[in-house]
Amino acid sequence: MSPRTGRRPAGSDTRQLILKKAGTAFSEQGYDKTSLRAIARLAKVDPALVTHYFGTKDQLFATLMRLPDNLASQVAALAAAPSADRGERVVRFFLALWENEATRQSLLAVFRSAVSQPQAADSLRAFISDALLGPLAATLDLPEPRLRATLAGSQLIGLAIVRYIIRMEPLASLDVESVVFWLAPTLQRYLSA
């Protein structure tokens, strides 16, 4: 009789399994609609085990949402680029973030949660504004740099929503190079002209 309780025989890393399942669940449904019990169900584990490993639901989410730390420095590199192909570089950078499986998951989760969780929305806005658009605006010696950066942000966020969240065709299946081809001039105009 397989015992219903107690420690499991082999050395399978259940903790990591839970993390993985939680990651996909959060990225597919957002924070609110993802229940600890659903995560536990996916990992074939008791809900209490999730709590046991990661504390509260908030802490679990925070553990998962660690975006790459070098993001800021990458943006700085972007800003230092010559202004002629700045638009293209920005688009490529943004697309790289979303095409990468790991970061895409975090981004999806954050975006999905930001709408309903005011706290998440605030931190998202702060992050985008301070860590991404701020540095970019700082290097624009043109009138209204802040506005220009925000406009660029609006096109990029629109791209993310349509291509990765709503998945509207044909943009959702378009190859990366074509996306760059279409969006680069727009970004370039916002960030120059």
Added chain:
Amino acid sequence: MSPRTGRRPAGSDTRQLILKKAGTAFSEQGYDKTSLRAIARLAKVDPALVTHYFGTKDQLFATLMRLPDNLASQVAALAAAPSADRGERVVRFFLALWENEATRQSLLAVFRSAVSQPQAADSLRAFISDALLGPLAATLDLPEPRLRATLAGSQLIGLAIVRYIIRMEPLASLDVESVVFWLAPTLQRYLSA
């Protein structure tokens, strides 16, 4: 002793009060995070009364989310416009929708709910794709009309998110004319060139 139960004295239109409170609640929090009980609390009414008037929560939401029916015909008019200032017209039309208090509420609610509710997301995609971008694409005699319409949609959706949902400055407080000034060329390029 003011009786706790039974009909209320004066002729105040409670039904409409509930509708109004539900509208603001849905637009501020989206479908999921808005509870019938919260709506009832706002209207100072028993939760059962909400159910009594509007049936299920879904039906209440559907009752509120009736976007103006003439939308389709307006888009048709847009499509018929000369191609030279099509970009500007599209931007103006979109902004008019969001600057109008009544439609903004519906749009906010739909957007906020679309992220977490798969059903809402599907119908939003269908609506945008079929009723808005489809007709627009139909009148473009250029290569890849559908892609062009979707690109235009991405910039408009990005604008809505940044300006009306995330409320990121300075775009959030920018006057309408300036928004038109900045976005019209982008839209024009997607829809021509």
Added chain:
DNA sequence: CGTAGAATTCAACACATGATGAATGCGATT
């Protein structure tokens, strides 16, 4: 071997949710 501690589940709590059916009060019609 024995035992400390980790992994895991069980059972339960306190709370919130959407929904329903019965009860009660008031207004309007006869």
Added chain:
DNA sequence: AATCGCATTCATCATGTGTTGAATTCTACG
């Protein structure tokens, strides 16, 4: 005045949530 129907609340149900504390089983170390 009597009555019918609407407006409104009460009490309650079934379900789902995050979280906690105790119990059980296994592993690892002495």
